[in-house]
Each structure stands twice: as structure tokens, then as C-alpha cells.
Amino acid sequence: MSLKITHLRHIALKTPDPATLAAFYQDKWGLKIVAEEANRFYLRGVGPERFVLVLEPAGRRGISRLAFGLENRVAVDEAARELAAQGVTIYRQPAELVTPGGGYGFQLIDPEGRCLELSTDVSPADQAESWDAPVRPNKISHVVLNTADFEGIIEFFTTRLGFRVSDWSEQQMVFLRVNSDHHSISFNRAPHSSLNHVAYELPDMNEVMRGIGTLKRHGVSPMWGPGRHGPGNNVFCYFQDAAGYVCEYTAEVQKIDEATHQPEVWQRVPEKMDRWGISGPPSPEARAAMGGEPDPGLLDQVKR
Numbered sequence: 001m002s003l004k005i006t007h008l009r010h011i012a013l014k015t016p017d018p019a020t021l022a023a024f025y026q027d028k029w030g031l032k033i034v035a036e037e038a039n040r041f042y043l044r045g046v047g048p049e050r051f052v053l054v055l056e057p058a059g060r061r062g063i064s065r066l067a068f069g070l071e072n073r074v075a076v077d078e079a080a081r082e083l084a085a086q087g088v089t090i091y092r093q094p095a096e097l098v099t100p101g102g103g104y105g106f107q108l109i110d111p112e113g114r115c116l117e118l119s120t121d122v123s124p125a126d127q128a129e130s131w132d133a134p135v136r137p138n139k140i141s142h143v144v145l146n147t148a149d150f151e152g153i154i155e156f157f158t159t160r161l162g163f164r165v166s167d168w169s170e171q172q173m174v175f176l177r178v179n180s181d182h183h184s185i186s187f188n189r190a191p192h193s194s195l196n197h198v199a200y201e202l203p204d205m206n207e208v209m210r211g212i213g214t215l216k217r218h219g220v221s222p223m224w225g226p227g228r229h230g231p232g233n234n235v236f237c238y239f240q241d242a243a244g245y246v247c248e249y250t251a252e253v254q255k256i257d258e259a260t261h262q263p264e265v266w267q268r269v270p271e272k273m274d275r276w277g278i279s280g281p282p283s284p285e286a287r288a289a290m291g292g293e294p295d296p297g298l299l300d301q302v303k304r
């Protein structure tokens with residue numbers, strides 16, 4: 001396995017009304033719109049990533065792509081070649097990227113139809129650029145994905161893409177890392193493939209609390225939280241955005257020591273899902289929002 005993903009870069013989401021959703025993420029959530037073309041919005045956080053969220057027009061919701069970093073152009077070419085040799089569907093061959101910041105990358109399709117982009121050389125965001133917002137997320141901390149093929153998708157992400165298992169939540173969820181962050185991706189066993197939620201990293205617990213207050217002033221109440229998770233030990237608070245997607249403010253996620261870490265199987269009991277015991281388990285409404293609707297992605301384009 002020579003494929004070494006460095007980090008989670010961005011997620012692109014489809015929505016019938018990108019402008020309204022972009023306004024939610026800029027005016028209420030604390031991101032900044034850095035580019036717009038053909039009703040497609042690119043938003044950044046304060047971290048070095050050129051953009052962390054893309055909102056694209058489409059008739060229905062769904063994930064358009066998930067993007068991860070690779071070390072350099074040689075790694076991009078090698079990854080595309082190795083994955084193709086393993087029978088993985090390459091959707092776009094390695095090429096210069098035309099999204100803001102440029103770069104070089106390729107796209108593959110995972111077994112459930114998700115488009116994954118692996119890239120390098122995207123020029124970083126201007127660290128001198130600032131904007132006025134009560135809280136400003138640094139980056140996407142993690143994305144949780146619902147899967148109808150729990151064992152199969154874990155096998156694909158670990159053996160093909162080099163993700164490592166950090167922890168389990170019984171046999172319901174798995175937390176996968178590519179660097180010292182406890183998880184960049186998590187899979188949740190579900191009836192169908194879809195987006196569960198996207199978590200945005202804030203500097204610390206205090207900022208999560210200020211974020212909750214900011215959203216309350218905008219009339220947006222927490223859907224679940226605040227609390228502190230068992231697996232990952234991160235502070236969390238979940239909300240629904242203007243399109244009904246579930247978004248999370250998080251902070252203080254566990255850092256993994258690669259040399260010593262042993263995955264643990266966490267029990268799914270209220271005191272392990274929220275260690276503080278403030279919020280308990282998510283409500284049926286929150287679970288329904290996190291379930292989303294079936295998202296076939298690019299499955300119809302996978303040549304079998």
C-alpha cells in the first residue's frame with residue numbers, strides 16, 4: 001500500500017438552491033464565500049485549505065464529491081495507476097484541476113457510487129484574508145457517511161485507500177483516520193448510502209459554545225447537543241442547515257499516537273455517546289435528518 005492520504009480537503013454538496021445555502025454558511029455558520037461561478041459556491045474556513053465546502057445546483061440533494069490530499073504529483077499518478085490496476089473505477093484521470101486554487105488530481109468512484117477526489121498542489125487560502133464572524137471554523141473535521149454495505153465499504157477504505165480504524169461504536173459505526181485526527185471519515189450502518197453529517201472544527205469548546213449562541217440569535221436551535229462524544233472525545237453540537245443537511249460544530253477531537261493506539265469497541269449507551277450526560281441520545285427527528293435520503297451518487301456510471 002503506497003497510497004498515503006494526507007488530509008480531508010473539502011466536500012461538495014448538491015442542493016436545489018445553492019445561493020440560500022451559501023448564505024446560511026456565510027452569514028450564520030462563519031465560513032466565507034471565496035468564489036461563485038454558474039450558481040456554484042466555494043466557501044473557506046480560516047485554515048489553509050483554499051475551500052472546504054462547495055455547493056452545487058441540482059434537482060435533489062446528495063454528495064457531489066469528497067476531496068482528500070496526497071503528498072505530490074508523483075503520488076497522484078501512482079495512486080491512480082495502482083487503484084485502476086486493482087479494478088477501482090477511475091472517473092477522471094490525473095489532470096490539472098480547474099477549481100479555485102488549481103492543483104493536480106484525479107477522481108475515483110467508491111463501491112457505493114461516491115466520487116472521491118485525490119489531489120495535490122492546490123494553492124492555499126490567503127492567511128491574511130479575514131472576515132467578521134463571531135465564530136469561524138478552521139476546516140472540516142470529519143464527514144460521517146451512511147452505508148448500506150458496512151463491511152464492504154470499510155474494506156474498500158482501509159485496504160484500497162489506506163484509512164486506519166481508530167475506534168468502533170459497536171458494529172454500528174467505524175471511525176477512520178488518515179493522520180493524527182481521530183477520524184476524518186466515519187461510516188454508519190444504514191438502510192442506504194447517504195450523507196449523515198459534516199463536522200466543522202472550531203478552536204476549542206468555548207468557541208463551540210459561542211457558535212451555539214450565534215446560531216440561536218439567528219433562530220437556529222441545536223438538533224443534538226452540546227455534548228462530548230465517547231469515540232474521539234470531541235465536543236459536539238449538531239444543527240440542520242438551510243437545505244436540511246446536518247452540520248456539526250466540533251472541537252478538541254482526540255489526537256492519535258500511531259505507535260500506541262489500539263482501536264476500542266465503544267458501547268452504544270447514552271453515557272458513552274454524550275459523556276457529559278446533558279443531551280443523551282439523539283431524538284428520532286435528529287436520527288431521521290442524519291439518515292437523509294438514498295444517494296446513488298455516480299453508481300450508474302460505474303462500469304461493472
Ligand SMILES: [Fe+2]
Nearest residue numbers: 144197199248
Ligand atoms: Fe460528528
